[in-house]
Amino acid sequence: MREVAVIGAGMTKFGELWNMSLRDLFVESALGAMESAGVDTLDSIYIGNMSAGQFVGQEHLGPLMADSLGMAGVPATRVESACASGGMAIRSAFLEVASGASDFVLAAGVEKMNDGADVTGVLATASDQEEEVYYGVTFPGLYAMIARAHMEKYGTTEEDLSWVSVKAHKNGAKNPHAQFRRVMSLEDVMTSSMVAEPLRLLHCSPVTDGGAAVLLCPLDRAKEFTDKPVKILGSGAATSTLALADRADPSHLDAVELSGQRAYEMAGLKPEDIDVAEVHDCFSIAEICCYEALGFVEQGKGKDAAREGITDLGGAIPVNISGGLKSKGHPVGATGVAQAVTIVEQLRGEAGELQVEGARIGLAQNMGGSGASSTVHIFQGV
Numbered sequence: 001m002r003e004v005a006v007i008g009a010g011m012t013k014f015g016e017l018w019n020m021s022l023r024d025l026f027v028e029s030a031l032g033a034m035e036s037a038g039v040d041t042l043d044s045i046y047i048g049n050m051s052a053g054q055f056v057g058q059e060h061l062g063p064l065m066a067d068s069l070g071m072a073g074v075p076a077t078r079v080e081s082a083c084a085s086g087g088m089a090i091r092s093a094f095l096e097v098a099s100g101a102s103d104f105v106l107a108a109g110v111e112k113m114n115d116g117a118d119v120t121g122v123l124a125t126a127s128d129q130e131e132e133v134y135y136g137v138t139f140p141g142l143y144a145m146i147a148r149a150h151m152e153k154y155g156t157t158e159e160d161l162s163w164v165s166v167k168a169h170k171n172g173a174k175n176p177h178a179q180f181r182r183v184m185s186l187e188d189v190m191t192s193s194m195v196a197e198p199l200r201l202l203h204c205s206p207v208t209d210g211g212a213a214v215l216l217c218p219l220d221r222a223k224e225f226t227d228k229p230v231k232i233l234g235s236g237a238a239t240s241t242l243a244l245a246d247r248a249d250p251s252h253l254d255a256v257e258l259s260g261q262r263a264y265e266m267a268g269l270k271p272e273d274i275d276v277a278e279v280h281d282c283f284s285i286a287e288i289c290c291y292e293a294l295g296f297v298e299q300g301k302g303k304d305a306a307r308e309g310i311t312d313l314g315g316a317i318p319v320n321i322s323g324g325l326k327s328k329g330h331p332v333g334a335t336g337v338a339q340a341v342t343i344v345e346q347l348r349g350e351a352g353e354l355q356v357e358g359a360r361i362g363l364a365q366n367m368g369g370s371g372a373s374s375t376v377h378i379f380q381g382v
C-alpha cells in the first residue's frame, strides 16, 4: 500500500443554515479543501451522507455533487454508515489512494437536517426497526440506556455526564465553526430540560446543517501542494450488533474498541502516543465510553476524566477541543470528516486559541447508531 496524506481541508460553519442548500454545503467545503491545496482536478469523490433522501428528498448524491463542483465526469459515490458516514468516506478515499488506483481523492461529508423533516424519526432509522424502533425507541432513549448501564456498573453520576458538556461548551465557545458558541455552567447543564432520563438537553448534540471535506493524495507528492501535509498513519473500522440489547455489555462500545485497535495496529502506536483526539460525543455518555474504548483511560474510569481536566486543553489527552458534537454541532453525515478537519488544523498548528501545544499525532473516531459502526483514523503532521 502507498502512504497517504491529507493536503487540503475545508468546512462550512455548522448550525441552522437556512440560506444554504445541501449542494451549497458540499461545494463550499469541497472548494475549501481543494483551494487550500491549489488542486483543481480530482480522480474520485466520496460523499459521506446519512439520509439526504429523507431529510431533503434528495438521493443520487454522487453525480449531483460532482456536477455542482464543476467536476461532472469524475466518479463520485455516496457512502452511508449512519452518523459514521463521514469516517467511512475518509476510509474509502484513503484505501483508493493507498491502493494506487487514484492520486487525488476528495472525502467529503454533508447533511442538511433543518429542513422540516421529522429528524428524530429519520435518525431512528439507524437503529434496528424490528427490535428497537417498533417499540418506540429514539436515539436519546438508546444513549440514555447506555448511560443507565454505565451508572449501574461504574457508579457514574449525572454530574459526571455534565462535566463533559461543560468542557464541550467552554471550548466550542472559541470555535468559529461551532453551532453553540456559549459557555455553559455545571448548573446550566444539570438544570436543562430532561430529554430522556438521565440525559438532559445539554447532554445531547443538536440538530445541525453542515459540510466538511479533506483532499487526499500519495504522501510522496504531498509537498508539491502544501508545506504542511498530514500523513494518515492508520485507518480502522468495525461493526457491532445494530440493536443495543443484543450486546453483552451495553455500557461498552465494542466496535469503537475494535476499530481503535485496528487503527493503532496499522499505525504501530498505542493510546498514550495520541496528543489530541476528536471522538463521537453525540451524547455526553458516548464521550465517556469512547475514552474507555479507545484506551485513553481504564474501563470504568471515563466518568472522572472531564471533571479532573484529563481530557481538557492542557490535560494528559485533550479530547473534543473543537467543542465536539455537543457544541460544534452534529450534521450527521458530515461529522466524521469535520473531526478530521479539526485534527488536521491541530497538527498544522492552525487551531488558534484551541491549539494543543506541540500536537504531532491526532486521532479521529466517528460512530454510527448506538455504536454499531465505528471508524478510527490516526494522523501525523509531517
Ligand code: COA
Residues within 6 Å of the ligand: 083, 120, 123, 139, 140, 180, 195, 201, 202, 204, 205, 206, 207, 282, 326, 330, 332, 369
Ligand atoms: N444543545 C444546546 N441547545 C440546544 C440543543 C442542544 N442539543 N438543542 C436545542 N437547543 C436549544 C435551541 O437553540 C433552542 O434555544 P432557543 O430557545 O434559545 O432558541 C432551545 O434549545 C430549544 O430548541 P428546540 O429545537 O425546540 O429543541 P428540541 O427539544 O426540539 O430538540 C433535542 C432538542 C435534544 C431533542 C434535539 O437537539 C435532538 O434530538 N438531539 C439529538 C440529535 C441526535 O440524536 N443525533 C444523532 C445522535 S446518534
